[in-house]
Amino acid sequence: MQAGIIGLPQVGKTTLFRILTRAHVEGKGAASTTHVGVAKVPEPRLLELAKLYHPKKITYATVNYVDLGGMQTERMREALAQLREVDVIAHVIRVFEDPSVPHSEGSIDPLRDATNLDLELMLSDHDQITRRLERVEKDLKKKRDPALETEKATLEKCKAQLEAEKPLRELELTLEEKKSIGGFLFLSARPVLYVLNLGDEEADKLDMAVVRHKLGQLEGRPKSAVVGICGRLEAELAEMEEKEAAELLASYGLQEPGLNRLIRATYDLLGLIQFFTAGEPEVRAWTIRKGDPAVKAAGVIHSDIEKGFIRAEVVRWNDLVAAGSIAAAKEKAQVRLEGKEYVVQEGDVILFRHSG
Ligand SMILES: Nc1nc2c(ncn2[C@@H]2O[C@H](COP(=O)(O)OP(=O)(O)O)[C@@H](O)[C@H]2O)c(=O)[nH]1
Numbered sequence: 001m002q003a004g005i006i007g008l009p010q011v012g013k014t015t016l017f018r019i020l021t022r023a024h025v026e027g028k029g030a031a032s033t034t035h036v037g038v039a040k041v042p043e044p045r046l047l048e049l050a051k052l053y054h055p056k057k058i059t060y061a062t063v064n065y066v067d068l069g070g071m072q073t074e075r076m077r078e079a080l081a082q083l084r085e086v087d088v089i090a091h092v093i094r095v096f097e098d099p100s101v102p103h104s105e106g107s108i109d110p111l112r113d114a115t116n117l118d119l120e121l122m123l124s125d126h127d128q129i130t131r132r133l134e135r136v137e138k139d140l141k142k143k144r145d146p147a148l149e150t151e152k153a154t155l156e157k158c159k160a161q162l163e164a165e166k167p168l169r170e171l172e173l174t175l176e177e178k179k180s181i182g183g184f185l186f187l188s189a190r191p192v193l194y195v196l197n198l199g200d201e202e203a204d205k206l207d208m209a210v211v212r213h214k215l216g217q218l219e220g221r222p223k224s225a226v227v228g229i230c231g232r233l234e235a236e237l238a239e240m241e242e243k244e245a246a247e248l249l250a251s252y253g254l255q256e257p258g259l260n261r262l263i264r265a266t267y268d269l270l271g272l273i274q275f276f277t278a279g280e281p282e283v284r285a286w287t288i289r290k291g292d293p294a295v296k297a298a299g300v301i302h303s304d305i306e307k308g309f310i311r312a313e314v315v316r317w318n319d320l321v322a323a324g325s326i327a328a329a330k331e332k333a334q335v336r337l338e339g340k341e342y343v344v345q346e347g348d349v350i351l352f353r354h355s356g
């Protein structure tokens, strides 16, 4: 599972990628090179759990990011092809003003940039659908085929959506319809995170960014989210000692870097949730998909635990922290015994009992 960082040239993509992953990317202007990096999912609940167990190790969940470089017109085709391999699109949009950094479109207009990219994605899908429909219609003339009929009907539905200038991520499809076009990797169907790269002067009012820049249109849409960050400020924070960074954040009235919200939003859009395991050797966050059963969660830890699954002992993390220990939580009847099919909830602390 990974998120692809895209956007126009000089909007702050590489700056963001570097601080997300603390990775060292060599050289400037390496627009066409792809960089993959791993970001830790910030999780204060792990620290709360650690207070109970004093573990040797704390392990965070992670999200993978790829820096896909600039989406300038002359390399649009190549850029779009790379996008087919990502699960979520993180679209970095320039909002910050800085005369020393040129804007490829000549002016700052975040709504225009967001809309233009979405249109490119829709155009690409529209092309693909048109070509496929021609093929399908030809084949249907030769011989009747119910599966192909369904595919045709679904593609036509998608086409109408695109012609109304709406992305496929906002189109509701039945399971059968989804299956019929499952082989296509439509770009406008990907969840999208609009990342507003703001000037430092907005650091103390990140929440207001959407309203200030009249971007309400981007908010509250299906399979998408908007987050504001101050790229340059975050880059400075990332270079600092923890204490210094906390002081600088506090001076802006902030409790945590904008980056944290960005990573969490990506994680949500990927459809992922965390559950925890806690003990003296390690307190750890694990990643599963929303809706996964306990036996699958067990398999994420180790295939032996999945195979020998007996039961899961489950407690809500806040109940465990409030109780102070598993024994105390058990006394309060807050520890449940669950079977293989139990649907794991975000924030469950689980101990798996297994044979072998
Ligand atoms: N003033 C200001 N400059 C920024 C900010 N973020 C990035 N930059 C500058 O913009 C230029 C392009 O940044 P870069 O991350 O390489 O952009 P990319 O082309 O999208 O990868 C660099 O000179 C950065 O220092 C920001 O939040 N504020």
Ligand SMILES: [Mg+2]
Pocket: 013, 014, 015, 030, 031, 069, 070
């Ligand atoms: Mg770059």
